[in-house]
Amino acid sequence: MYRYDAVDRAVLADRTAEFRDQVERRLSGELTEDQFKPLRLMNGLYLQLHAYMLRVAVPYGSLNPVQMRALADIARRFDRGYGHFTTRTNIQFNWVRLADAPDILDALAAVDLHAIQTSGNCIRNVTADPYAGAAADELEDPRVWCEAIRQWSSLHPEFSFLPRKFKIAVTASPHDRTAAKVHDIGLLLRRGRDGETGFEVIVGGGMGRTPHVGPTIKAYLPSDRLFSYLEAILRVYNRHGRRDNIYKARIKILVSALGAEAFAREVEAEWERIGTDGDLPRAEVDRIRSAFTTPDLGGAPSSGDFEARRAAEPAFARFVRNNLKAHLRPGYGIVDISLKGIGETPGDISADQMEVVADLAERFGQGDIRATHEQNLVLPHVRLEHVHEVWKGLAAVGLATPNINLISDIIACPGLDYCALANARAICVAQDIARRFEAPDRAEAIGELKIKISGCINACGHHHVGHIGILGVDKKGEEFYQLTLGGSGAEDAAVGKMLGPALPIDRVTDAVEAIVEAYLRERTGGERFLDTLRRTGDAPFREAVYADAH
Amino acid sequence: MKALTANRLSDGEVVFWKDGAWVERLAEAGLFDEDGPAASAEAAARGQPTLVIDPYLIDLVDSSGFWAPVSYRERIRALGPTNHELHGKQAEGGGAVEALRQAHGAARSSGRVNLIRRK
Numbered sequence: 001m002y003r004y005d006a007v008d009r010a011v012l013a014d015r016t017a018e019f020r021d022q023v024e025r026r027l028s029g030e031l032t033e034d035q036f037k038p039l040r041l042m043n044g045l046y047l048q049l050h051a052y053m054l055r056v057a058v059p060y061g062s063l064n065p066v067q068m069r070a071l072a073d074i075a076r077r078f079d080r081g082y083g084h085f086t087t088r089t090n091i092q093f094n095w096v097r098l099a100d101a102p103d104i105l106d107a108l109a110a111v112d113l114h115a116i117q118t119s120g121n122c123i124r125n126v127t128a129d130p131y132a133g134a135a136a137d138e139l140e141d142p143r144v145w146c147e148a149i150r151q152w153s154s155l156h157p158e159f160s161f162l163p164r165k166f167k168i169a170v171t172a173s174p175h176d177r178t179a180a181k182v183h184d185i186g187l188l189l190r191r192g193r194d195g196e197t198g199f200e201v202i203v204g205g206g207m208g209r210t211p212h213v214g215p216t217i218k219a220y221l222p223s224d225r226l227f228s229y230l231e232a233i234l235r236v237y238n239r240h241g242r243r244d245n246i247y248k249a250r251i252k253i254l255v256s257a258l259g260a261e262a263f264a265r266e267v268e269a270e271w272e273r274i275g276t277d278g279d280l281p282r283a284e285v286d287r288i289r290s291a292f293t294t295p296d297l298g299g300a301p302s303s304g305d306f307e308a309r310r311a312a313e314p315a316f317a318r319f320v321r322n323n324l325k326a327h328l329r330p331g332y333g334i335v336d337i338s339l340k341g342i343g344e345t346p347g348d349i350s351a352d353q354m355e356v357v358a359d360l361a362e363r364f365g366q367g368d369i370r371a372t373h374e375q376n377l378v379l380p381h382v383r384l385e386h387v388h389e390v391w392k393g394l395a396a397v398g399l400a401t402p403n404i405n406l407i408s409d410i411i412a413c414p415g416l417d418y419c420a421l422a423n424a425r426a427i428c429v430a431q432d433i434a435r436r437f438e439a440p441d442r443a444e445a446i447g448e449l450k451i452k453i454s455g456c457i458n459a460c461g462h463h464h465v466g467h468i469g470i471l472g473v474d475k476k477g478e479e480f481y482q483l484t485l486g487g488s489g490a491e492d493a494a495v496g497k498m499l500g501p502a503l504p505i506d507r508v509t510d511a512v513e514a515i516v517e518a519y520l521r522e523r524t525g526g527e528r529f530l531d532t533l534r535r536t537g538d539a540p541f542r543e544a545v546y547a548d549a550h
Numbered sequence: 551m552k553a554l555t556a557n558r559l560s561d562g563e564v565v566f567w568k569d570g571a572w573v574e575r576l577a578e579a580g581l582f583d584e585d586g587p588a589a590s591a592e593a594a595a596r597g598q599p600t601l602v603i604d605p606y607l608i609d610l611v612d613s614s615g616f617w618a619p620v621s622y623r624e625r626i627r628a629l630g631p632t633n634h635e636l637h638g639k640q641a642e643g644g645g646a647v648e649a650l651r652q653a654h655g656a657a658r659s660s661g662r663v664n665l666i667r668r669k
Contacts, residue, residue, distance in 0.1 A: 477656035
C-alpha cells in the first residue's frame with residue numbers, strides 16, 4: 001500500500017487548518033452560505049436532509065486496518081456508530097456536525113485519509129479492481145496506475161474546475177469489476193504485441209440522465225504515455241465541454257456530440273502538442289510500484305482442514321461457494337465480505353463491524369482491505385486454512401451473508417431517506433426485495449442477478465447497469481419506480497431497457513419476483529438471468545409484470 | 551396550513567420556525583393559515599444566516615389531530631430516515647410521530663424544487 005511522505009502530510013495539515021478557519025468564519029457570519037458552500041464541498045461536506053454528510057475518499061478502495069479503525073473511531077465519536085460505503089468505493093458519515101468537521105479531517109489525516117475531491121467538478125476518486133494484486137486473471141496490479149493518477153490529479157490546477165465531475169476506472173483483468181465502460185474514462189490494461197503493457201482507453205461512458213457505454217478511442221496506449229494522453233483528454237474536455245448546461249456538461253455528452261472518432265482526433269492533436277513532457281518519469285512509476293509489491297505470502301501454504309470443514313459444514317460451504325474467489329497464488333483465496341445482510345441497509349457498516357474487519361485483515365489478510373463499487377468489502381489475501389476462522393469472525397458480527405452477486409446483493413443509493421436530491425427511497429426497496437429472497441437455496445438457484453436501485457435520475461445506485469434496474473421517480477409527489485432490464489456494468493456493459501410504466505412502491509418487490517419467476521421458466525441449461533433475457537428479449541418479463549394491467 | 555422549515559447551520563438538524571426562534575419538532579412549530587404572515591416569517595428567517603440554511607414554507611394537512619407535511623420528503627425530514635427508526639426525531643416516539651408516519655398526501659417538496667433550481 002502506498003504510504004504518504006512528509007509533503008503529503010504537510011499538504012493535508014495545511015488543508016485542514018484552512019478548512020477549520022473557513023468553518024469558524026461561516027459560523028461567525030463572516031462567510032455567507034453561498035461563499036461557504038463551494039468550500040465545504042471541496043472538503044467533501046454536503047448538507048443532506050437531516051444533517052451534514054462527510055464523504056471520505058478511500059483511494060481506489062484500499063484501506064489498511066489502522067485506517068479502518070480510525071473510521072470506526074470517527075463513526076463513534078462524531079456520527080451514530082456507523083458509516084456507509086458507496087458506489088464510488090468511498091465511505092460517508094451521515095450525521096456530522098459542522099463544527100466537528102475539521103476535527104474529523106484531522107483524525108482522517110492522522111491515518112493518511114482525507115475528503116478532498118470527493119465533491120466538485122474535479123477528478124474524483126479512481127475506481128480500481130477490488131481484487132487488484134490478488135486476482136488469478138490479472139495482468140498486473142492496476143493500483144500502481146490508480147495511485148499515480150491520484151497523485152497527478154490531486155489539486156491539479158488545470159483540472160480542478162472542469163465542466164463537471166470526472167471519474168476514472170482502471171482494471172487489469174478481462175473480467176471487469178470496476179464498471180469501466182460507464183466511467184468518464186475507463187482504462188483497461190492490455191499486453192501489447194511488443195510484450196509491454198498499455199491501455200485500451202474508453203472515454204465518455206456514464207450514467208445519470210443520459211446513460212452511455214463509452215466508446216474506445218484508443219485501442220492501445222503504451223503505459224509510459226498514459227499521463228500525456230490523460231492530459232490531452234482532459235484538456236479537450238475542458239476546452240469544449242458544455243459549461244452552459246449542467247445536464248449536458250459531462251464528457252459523455254461531448255463525445256456523443258462530436259462522435260468518438262472526431263473526439264479521438266482532437267485528443268490525438270492535443271497529445272501531439274503536449275509530447276512526452278506530460279508523461280511520468282519511469283523512475284517515479286517505479287517508486288510508486290514499489291509500494292504495491294505482492295505481500296510476502298510465505299512458502300507454499302497448506303490448506304489445512306479447509307476441505308474437511310467445507311464438506312462437514314453446509315453453512316461454511318455456502319459461504320465458500322459465494323464469497324470466496326480464486327487467488328493468483330495456490331493455497332490462498334479472496335474473501336468477499338457482504339455489506340448486504342438481509343434487511344440491512346446496503347453499504348452500511350457499524351463501528352464494531354469495522355473493527356472486526358480490521359482485526360481479521362491484520363490476523364489473516366496481510367493487513368489489506370478493499371471496498372468495492374458494489375458496496376461490499378474484500379480481504380484479498382487469505383490463506384485457505386484461515387478462511388474458516390475468518391468466516392466465523394465475520395459471522396459473529398453479522399458480516400458473513402453468503403450472497404455475493406446473488407439477488408440480495410443489491411446496490412442502493414441513500415435515496416430519499418438521506419439525500420436532498422432524491423425523488424424516492426431506495427434503501428427500503430432493497431430491504432424488501434432482500435427479505436423476499438432471503439432463503440439462500442432459492443437465491444443460489446436463481447444465480448447471478450444484479451439489482452441496482454437509484455432514488456433519482458442521477459443514478460448513484462447504478463440502476464442503468466443493473467440486470468434489473470430500479471429508478472425512483474416522483475409522480476405528482478408520490479414515490480414510483482421505473483424498472484429496466486438488461487443492464488450490465490461488466491465487460492459486456494449495457495444500458496438497461498425500460499420495461500413499462502412505473503410502479504407504486506408496494507408493487508416493486510412483486511414485480512421483481514414476477515421477473516425472476518419468468519426467468520426460471522424461460523432459462524435453459526446454465527443460463528444466467530442476463531443470458532436468458534438476451535435470448536428471449538423482454539417480452540416474457542413484461543408480460544409477467546404487467547399481465548394484470550391488460 | 552403552512553409551517554416554515556430550514557436546516558440548522560451548526561449541525562444540519564431540521565428545524566421549524568416558532569415566533570422568531572427555531573424548534574426541532576414539527577408539533578411545536580408555529581403555523582400559518584394566511585400567506586402574508588407566512589411570507590413575512592420566511593423573510594425574517596432569511597435574515598438569520600448564522601442560525602439556519604435555506605428556509606422555506608411547507609404545506610400541512612391534518613393527520614389524526616396533528617399537522618403533517620403534505621410532501622413525503624418533508625415527512626421524512628420531520629421524522630428521520632425510514633431505514634433507521636432510532637435515528638432522527640422519530641426516535642422519541644409518541645402520538646405526533648405516529649401521526650406523521652400515518653399521514654397521507656402527495657406533493658412535490660418546495661425544498662427540493664428550490665435545490666434543483668439552484669444547481
